Amino acid sequence: GNSVTQMEGPVTLSEEAFLTINCTYTATGYPSLFWYVQYPGEGLQLLLKATKADDKGSNKGFEATYRKETTSFHLEKGSVQVSDSAVYFCALNTGNQFYFGTGTSLTVIP
Amino acid sequence: GAGVSQSPRYKVAKRGQDVALRCDPISGHVSLFWYQQALGQGPEFLTYFQNEAQLDKSGLPSDRFFAERPEGSVSTLKIQRTQQEDSAVYLCASSKTDSHYNEQFFGPGTRLTVL
Numbered sequence: 001g002n003s004v005t006q007m008e009g010p011v012t013l014s015e016e017a018f019l020t021i022n023c024t025y026t027a028t029g030y031p032s033l034f035w036y037v038q039y040p041g042e043g044l045q046l047l048l049k050a051t052k053a054d055d056k057g058s059n060k061g062f063e064a065t066y067r068k069e070t071t072s073f074h075l076e077k078g079s080v081q082v083s084d085s086a087v088y089f090c091a092l093n094t095g096n097q098f099y100f101g102t103g104t105s106l107t108v109i110p
Numbered sequence: 111g112a113g114v115s116q117s118p119r120y121k122v123a124k125r126g127q128d129v130a131l132r133c134d135p136i137s138g139h140v141s142l143f144w145y146q147q148a149l150g151q152g153p154e155f156l157t158y159f160q161n162e163a164q165l166d167k168s169g170l171p172s173d174r175f176f177a178e179r180p181e182g183s184v185s186t187l188k189i190q191r192t193q194q195e196d197s198a199v200y201l202c203a204s205s206k207t208d209s210h211y212n213e214q215f216f217g218p219g220t221r222l223t224v225l
């Protein structure tokens with residue numbers, strides 16, 4: 001079956017710290033992988049995506065690489081800001097549905 | 111261009127009442143999806159439409175849940191005889207096609223509270 005497992009939170013970091021949120025997946029076939037972000041009081045927004053193995057998705061200083069050999073899609077950012085405080089969801093898309101992880105809450109303190 | 115809109119944004123129902131949740135997808139998007147998001151959890155798939163055809167309803171938790179998209183645009187998720195365990199945020203998403211390359215665009219959700 002298809003599933004996504006991501007690092008449990010909450011995560012609290014100081015501004016300018018390095019961020020890693022781990023995500024691993026199980027899938028049949030060749031899914032695309034996504035990171036969505038949910039800011040407080042807002043809906044889910046696409047952060048970045050990768051559609052095939054070894055692709056790197058990047059946006060707003062965040063990046064993640066689709067690693068087929070380790071079935072992973074870890075999210076990283078070199079220097080977080082207070083405005084990055086949100087809940088981050090890893091997801092895989094098989095075409096007719098998304099499978100989401102449980103979300104990782106990130107709080108960045110000044 | 112407008113994004114995905116959902117109404118109402120908040121709904122409080124007494125146990126046993128029927129509710130109807132509306133989703134307006136992005137114009138021209140072929141695929142439409144409904145998800146249920148419990149507090150502190152990720153969205154879980156309920157059902158999927160390609161145009162007016164409901165191609166997958168495997169995630170609907172019981173026969174009290176029913177979804178339709180009669181003209182291939184607006185969709186309604188109906189929950190009959192609501193129960194407390196139905197309390198959640200119901201998310202609608204649309205995408206251009208059902209290709210796995212495509213992102214899904216999410217609406218703001220309807221927060222349903224069943225008392």
